[in-house]
Amino acid sequence: MVHQSRRQRLVAALLDRQGRTFCADAGIDLADKPAPLYQLLVLSTLLSARISARIATDAAAELFAAGYRTPATMRAAGWQDRVDALGRGHYRRYDERTATMLGDGAELCQRRWGGDLRRLHADGGDDPAALRRLLTVFPGIGPTGADIFLREAQAVWPRLRPYLDRRVIAGAGKLDLPTAPDRLAGLVGDRDLPRFAAALVRISLGSRDAEEVRAVAA
Secondary structure, eight states, rough: OOOHHHHHHHHHHHHHHHOOHHHTTTOOOOOSSSSHHHHHHHHHHHHTSSSOHHHOOOHHOOOOOOOOOSSSHHHSSSSHHHHHHHHHHHHTTTTTHHHHHHHHHHHHHHHTTOOOHHHHHHHTTTOHHHHHHHHSSSSTHHHHHHHHHHHHTTTTTTGGGGGGOOHHHHHHHHHTTTOHHHHHHTTGGGGHHHHHHHHHHHHHSSHHHHHHHHHHHH
């Protein structure tokens, strides 16, 4: 068992070293508005592939820098333009397939929800299982991608909190933090929960990150 003061030091060290959302890494100023929610969907698609999170966030940033920030602009872009933007972000193993999925996903988003994922939220309510089912209709979004989207979206969809998926819980286990979602969420305030969750995901994926956080908190 981790002593309370030690646990507080672990949480503080974790937030200091790893406490940034994946949206922040991709340059997304997340808000409950159509464009940033769509950008989060794009990011979730890229993060779902077997590729490093750094490459995925860099590739997302390249797509957005090219002007593909909404379903309409993503759909209007040429397939080769999307491939080229992904390539500039070094997203090369999956660039052609992903360029196709992004175009198809943008068309679906416009056709079914008018380009506004707040309508998807309204369809699913605040039921995580229903929202996961709706998100997985998008090409390239499976259960992992849906978890990524909802984990980050809890920053602007507060009734989802705490959304702590298996990756978050795995990271908590590496640091001997509580693995019950409510207890884990109770270690930070609501405002810090999305970046706390993202930090724990990085711990779950990194081979040495947990050791470094422990060393800082010692």
